[in-house]
Amino acid sequence: MKLPCALTILDRSLSSHGKKSNKPVNSTIAICKHPKADKHCLIVFNAKNANGTKYDVNGNIQKLHTKFLNEGKVTIQFKHPPHDIYIQATVILLKSFLSILHGVITGTSKTKDSRVLSLSVNVTAKFVAPTKLVIKSRSEYPFKGFPPTLENLTIEGIRRCGLDLGILRLTKLKVLNISDNNISTIPEEFSLMKNLKVLDISKNHFHQSSSRDWRWLSGNLCDTLVSLNMASNKLKFLTVYIIKLRNLHSLDVSDNQLKEIPNGIGCLRKLKSLRVHSNFLDRLPGSIKCLRLVDLNVSNNRFESSDQESFVNQIPISKTILAASLKELAAQKVLELGFKYDASIIPATLVFYLDSDAKYCPCGKPCFNVYSYKCNNLNLSTISDAVITNPLGGLIIKTDCYFCSHKCARIYNVNRVPLVR
Numbered sequence: 001m002k003l004p005c006a007l008t009i010l011d012r013s014l015s016s017h018g019k020k021s022n023k024p025v026n027s028t029i030a031i032c033k034h035p036k037a038d039k040h041c042l043i044v045f046n047a048k049n050a051n052g053t054k055y056d057v058n059g060n061i062q063k064l065h066t067k068f069l070n071e072g073k074v075t076i077q078f079k080h081p082p083h084d085i086y087i088q089a090t091v092i093l094l095k096s097f098l099s100i101l102h103g104v105i106t107g108t109s110k111t112k113d114s115r116v117l118s119l120s121v122n123v124t125a126k127f128v129a130p131t132k133l134v135i136k137s138r139s140e141y142p143f144k145g146f147p148p149t150l151e152n153l154t155i156e157g158i159r160r161c162g163l164d165l166g167i168l169r170l171t172k173l174k175v176l177n178i179s180d181n182n183i184s185t186i187p188e189e190f191s192l193m194k195n196l197k198v199l200d201i202s203k204n205h206f207h208q209s210s211s212r213d214w215r216w217l218s219g220n221l222c223d224t225l226v227s228l229n230m231a232s233n234k235l236k237f238l239t240v241y242i243i244k245l246r247n248l249h250s251l252d253v254s255d256n257q258l259k260e261i262p263n264g265i266g267c268l269r270k271l272k273s274l275r276v277h278s279n280f281l282d283r284l285p286g287s288i289k290c291l292r293l294v295d296l297n298v299s300n301n302r303f304e305s306s307d308q309e310s311f312v313n314q315i316p317i318s319k320t321i322l323a324a325s326l327k328e329l330a331a332q333k334v335l336e337l338g339f340k341y342d343a344s345i346i347p348a349t350l351v352f353y354l355d356s357d358a359k360y361c362p363c364g365k366p367c368f369n370v371y372s373y374k375c376n377n378l379n380l381s382t383i384s385d386a387v388i389t390n391p392l393g394g395l396i397i398k399t400d401c402y403f404c405s406h407k408c409a410r411i412y413n414v415n416r417v418p419l420v421r
């Protein structure tokens with residue numbers, strides 16, 4: 001194995017006479033095996049010492065100081081020559097290097113000496129190109145960038161203020177956890193991540209994101225993302241981009257300050273787990289009837305306990321339009337068929353119209369100007385196998401229902417709802 005590092009060599013015999021140690025030099029340390037003997041050595045080489053300095057390993061290491069290993073620093077004291085070598089390297093590489101060195105010293109790799117080199121190569125490959133990286137302190141942050149083969153990356157609790165742009169180059173990344181930091185926005189290019197399935201941005205500062213700052217939650221993520229955790233961000237609104245994540249299985253927006261969730265939440269037909277607890281919600285969108293959840297948590301909100309009969313005699317409020325405009329009909333089809341669109345294809349005003357003006361009927365169909373509205377009661381047990389609600393709140397809550405047609409108004413409502421201009 002070869003370890004790139006910054007190296008300082010202190011000759012103990014000289015330092016005892018008051019000699020100062022050298023400055024760190026960019027070097028490489030390699031663990032090698034004598035071709036004919038049953039011994040190993042470390043070879044240190046750099047630009048000034050291309051041939052390298054050799055240190056025997058077996059029985060020649062006086063002491064190994066690993067107290068600051070988590071900061072990427074290690075000292076090895078050799079008996080002959082009496083040198084202390086101070087190594088500074090990436091923590092993860094340094095750990096793998098010591099792991100191999102330990103195997104050589106203790107002889108745990110001795111039985112397969114002929115394969116030590118290949119063993120080293122294998123282990124090197126594993127650590128140089130790891131698929132998983134967990135960073136929970138600043139000292140563990142890779143100062144030379146992330147290995148491009150990463151599939152699972154956790155950067156948690158280190159008070160980062162922005163997303164490392166190096167993450168955008170991790171084309172194989174499937175799981176990203178950046179929870180418990182101070183991040184408030186993510187660049188729009190993040191939508192180009194090709195394989196991201198699980199994203200945890202909880203416990204950050206995303207309440208500082210404006211509605212335009214959420215455009216990263218589109219593009220490829222619409223197809224790839226299956227789990228999204230946005231909990232504990234003091235969010236006052238939930239971006240409408242969320243309803244485009246058509247393969248989402250799990251959504252957690254708990255512990256925010258949401259007064260409503262997007263009307264089109266029912267578009268997330270694959271959603272199985274929805275957590276909206278600990279917000280300021282007093283009702284849910286009618287389209288939530290489209291969901292078939294496994295678990296739903298709506299506890300600690302502002303839902304009032306509803307009387308099942310309280311809305312039966314309420315007169316629905318209808319938007320007064322005889323027939324839908326061509327614009328509305330076209331927009332309905334674009335949304336129903338799941339066409340991809342953005343401001344590079346159609347005018348930005350149309351993008352806004354499609355994203356922000358659409359109402360969703362309990363049947364799932366979008367409508368814009370032709371609809372009727374009614375506040376209906378919903379028994380949450382009809383949409384989820386398990387429901388967690390306030391102990392006194394009951395299972396029946398209010399929903400904002402926008403009916404796209406007479407037929408839907410009839411199906412989802414007792415009274416006929418007129419659609420007139």
Ligand SMILES: [Zn+2]
Pocket residue numbers: 361362363364365403404405408
């Ligand atoms: Zn409908």
